[in-house]
Amino acid sequence: GEKVEQHESTLSVREGDSAVINCTYTDTASSYFPWYKQEAGKSLHFVIDIRSNVDRKQSQRLIVLLDKKAKRFSLHITATQPEDSAIYFCAANGTGNYKYVFGAGTRLKVIA
Amino acid sequence: NAGVIQTPRHKVTGKGQEATLWCEPISGHSAVFWYRQTIVQGLEFLTYFRNQAPIDDSGMPKERFSAQMPNQSHSTLKIQSTQPQDSAVYLCASSLGQGGYEQYFGPGTRLTVL
Numbered sequence: 001g002e003k004v005e006q007h008e009s010t011l012s013v014r015e016g017d018s019a020v021i022n023c024t025y026t027d028t029a030s031s032y033f034p035w036y037k038q039e040a041g042k043s044l045h046f047v048i049d050i051r052s053n054v055d056r057k058q059s060q061r062l063i064v065l066l067d068k069k070a071k072r073f074s075l076h077i078t079a080t081q082p083e084d085s086a087i088y089f090c091a092a093n094g095t096g097n098y099k100y101v102f103g104a105g106t107r108l109k110v111i112a
Numbered sequence: 113n114a115g116v117i118q119t120p121r122h123k124v125t126g127k128g129q130e131a132t133l134w135c136e137p138i139s140g141h142s143a144v145f146w147y148r149q150t151i152v153q154g155l156e157f158l159t160y161f162r163n164q165a166p167i168d169d170s171g172m173p174k175e176r177f178s179a180q181m182p183n184q185s186h187s188t189l190k191i192q193s194t195q196p197q198d199s200a201v202y203l204c205a206s207s208l209g210q211g212g213y214e215q216y217f218g219p220g221t222r223l224t225v226l
Contacts, residue, residue: 034214043203044155044217089155099145099168100215102155 002027002094006103014111019077021106023090026071030092033066033073034100038087047088048075080110116218118204124224125194133189133221137206144187145205145215146179155203161187162209194225 007022025033034049050057050064050073057064063076077084087107091100117136125131137144146158148171159169161181169179176194181187191198201222205215 036217043219044205046214046216049214098143098162099157099160099171100147100155101157104154 002030002092002101004090004092004101004103006090006106008106009104010107010109012109012111013080015080015082017080019080019084019108019110021075021077021088021090021108022072023074023092023103024070024072025092025101027092027094028068028071029095032093033064034091035062035064035075036089036091038089038105040086044089077108080108082110082112084108085110116204116206116216118202118218118221120221121219122222122224124226126226127195128193131191131194131198131223131225133191133202133204133223135187135189135204135218136185137187137204138216139185140208141206141216142184142209143207143213143215144181145207146187146189147203147205147217149201149203149220150199158189158202191223194223196225199223199225 003026005024013019031052035047036044037047048059048062050066055066061078066073087105089105090103119134144161148156158171159179160167164181176192179189201220203220204218207213207215
């Protein structure tokens, strides 16, 4: 089955800098790649997604890149703010196209 | 729209007792998912319903875990004879359908088995 590896377990950046979180997946059938944010003590909150028919998507300060050949996707947060501090999870939908397989999460700390 | 509702938010049980967790998906969503989150294992898929029918329970520990969706407005996850290793946050999510639809997660139920 699908496996998703999230490469950075922790990431610290200075306020205003960019943060990049990288994930790789194994199942070439995966076609949908969402990203979720989890703040302390809270549930998962959707932030952005990308489908396999595009290689780039932007929503305000968030950019997602998808490289299907390398089976790699990444989340770029530009002009980081303290409120971006959270755990970010990447996911892929794998074969079957419904359940998510999550990465282990990246704890992002934005230092003011 | 209240989002996905999960009750209770916290549950403490003694080893060997039964725990029932409830989920109310977003109205109009046909897909309901259960996941479990622990520090060690991360986020794990448990089971999935589409239009109330069970589709995939491949993530469920077979002997003590069961899930049902008796109507479109709620799903339950039942754990019999709870064990300390069942301690986790159990998350319910719903989406409009399968195939690349965003899943909306509830606040979770934190289960602690003493």
